[in-house]
Amino acid sequence: xxxxxxxxxxxxxxxxxxxxxxxxxxxxxxxxxxxxxxxxxxxxxxxxxxxxxxxxxxxxxxxxxxxxxxxxxxxxxxxxxxxxxxxxxxxxxxxxxxxxxxxxxxxxxxxxxxxxxxxxxxxxxxxxxxxxxxxxxxxxxxxxxxxxxxxxxxxxxxxxxxxxxxxxxxxxxxxxxxxxxxxxxxxxxxxxxxxxxxxxxxxxxxxxxxxxxxxxxxxxxxxxxxxxxxxxxxxxxxxxxxxxxxxxxxxxxxxxxxxxxxxxxxxxxxxxxxxxxxxxxxxxxxxxxxxxxxxxxxxxxxxxxxxxxxxxxxxxxxxxxxxxxxxxxxxxxxxxxxxxxxxxxxxxxxxxxxxxxxxxxxxxxx
Amino acid sequence: xxxxxxxxxxxxxxxxxxxxxxxxxxxxxxxxxxxxxxxxxxxxxxxxxxxxxxxxxxxxxxxxxxxxxxxxxxxxxxxxxxxxxxxxxxxxxxxxxxxxxxxxxxxxxxxxxxxxxxxxxxxxxxxxxxxx
Numbered sequence: 001x002x003x004x005x006x007x008x009x010x011x012x013x014x015x016x017x018x019x020x021x022x023x024x025x026x027x028x029x030x031x032x033x034x035x036x037x038x039x040x041x042x043x044x045x046x047x048x049x050x051x052x053x054x055x056x057x058x059x060x061x062x063x064x065x066x067x068x069x070x071x072x073x074x075x076x077x078x079x080x081x082x083x084x085x086x087x088x089x090x091x092x093x094x095x096x097x098x099x100x101x102x103x104x105x106x107x108x109x110x111x112x113x114x115x116x117x118x119x120x121x122x123x124x125x126x127x128x129x130x131x132x133x134x135x136x137x138x139x140x141x142x143x144x145x146x147x148x149x150x151x152x153x154x155x156x157x158x159x160x161x162x163x164x165x166x167x168x169x170x171x172x173x174x175x176x177x178x179x180x181x182x183x184x185x186x187x188x189x190x191x192x193x194x195x196x197x198x199x200x201x202x203x204x205x206x207x208x209x210x211x212x213x214x215x216x217x218x219x220x221x222x223x224x225x226x227x228x229x230x231x232x233x234x235x236x237x238x239x240x241x242x243x244x245x246x247x248x249x250x251x252x253x254x255x256x257x258x259x260x261x262x263x264x265x266x267x268x269x270x271x272x273x274x275x276x277x278x279x280x281x282x283x284x285x286x287x288x289x290x291x292x293x294x295x296x297x298x299x300x301x302x303x304x305x306x307x308x309x310x311x312x313x314x315x316x317x318x319x320x321x322x323x324x325x326x327x328x329x330x331x332x333x334x335x336x337x338x339x340x341x342x343x344x345x346x347x348x349x350x351x352x353x354x355x356x357x358x359x360x361x362x363x364x365x366x
Numbered sequence: 367x368x369x370x371x372x373x374x375x376x377x378x379x380x381x382x383x384x385x386x387x388x389x390x391x392x393x394x395x396x397x398x399x400x401x402x403x404x405x406x407x408x409x410x411x412x413x414x415x416x417x418x419x420x421x422x423x424x425x426x427x428x429x430x431x432x433x434x435x436x437x438x439x440x441x442x443x444x445x446x447x448x449x450x451x452x453x454x455x456x457x458x459x460x461x462x463x464x465x466x467x468x469x470x471x472x473x474x475x476x477x478x479x480x481x482x483x484x485x486x487x488x489x490x491x492x493x494x495x496x497x498x
Contacts, residue, residue: 017405028405028432029405032405032406033405033406033431034406034408034431034457227405227431227432231431294409294453295409295411295429296408296409296429296434298433298434316431317408317409317429317431343427343434
């Protein structure tokens, strides 16, 4: 029996095509995935992301615990409200999950982890937190909405209590704050997202989520499903757990070196394995690909390079670019003469730097 | 948002349609129900003029934002025309699956195969039972 977010009936009433995603019954699209994608790039769209797992971590040694848990450095979280993207690794340097951690106070942090990895993540967090005396508190009472797009912030700000509006408006990128929304409802609002567009993610009590969703819809924010979320995040060059990285892959091999902080004296889980792999030489790397030929790059297709074979990880038809783009894992140093096997035909692809799309426009070289 | 199924079509269970033209050739496409299941289409790989199709075997590939799907020839014969306009506008199939979104035209090698296909009513019933 699949789980439902508080907005399930709202999605169905809007004619959403529903799919199972990590055990949740979620909207894939509300009619046209491509139109929803463009709405987010050009205007404002909203996603129900309540299937994701919000977890509060509380305890006087919370910061110390996160320094042990996360491959990125919690030391970067200096100002209350600041958010940090990181992986948590196992002892072999494999990625247990990727997550965003929000800093409220030294004894109080919130993290949001993936839906499909909820059970193992909670078990892992509880196991790692115990020696630090940190409480791991899941927040199933919260709904989460992501409102994204060039006009997203303005549409949300109009629904913020006037006493808090100026403060939320001034919120920097990758910062969060508590505020009051429509009708005095308490919100946790963060200037984060998974689309490459500006916008907010809002956490609020389940019982207020439908009213907020409807108010946003009335303000012209387009409902968008998981399909558009996937094409938006790949255009923006963002990884998807389970597809682009797993427990069998290190951040070095998943394009996530920028999220690893080898700061002095911090003994995080997996650090020794990462340092060893770096010293020995990382055998594989994740690269961005563009196909100029007609067709679609998809997960699992074989990539042929002069350095050996690789594989497409995330692959889509990019609505913004009008051609196929992908992440691929290939032997290190594969640069020229790359091809992808699509139904027995070898089609040429180009290695490019990603993101593929920024501020609604193709990036240089893509 | 099912569009009306035209009465002059015959269907294969795998959601392809056939229309017999005035010159006796068969025009082939996929049903409106099928395009709805696939979602926004982004790429179509058609057979070539001169190819020989065999009923029940793959003759085209249609890719949506979600997945690649095989199209199975509902009849056998030689391909005499393909809908080249789909290369630049695969979404035509989403908009008009029974009309402008046709895939190819075939010179039938065995008109008797048509008898094995479903009538519009039978196909509508099959689709309805799929949905429940």
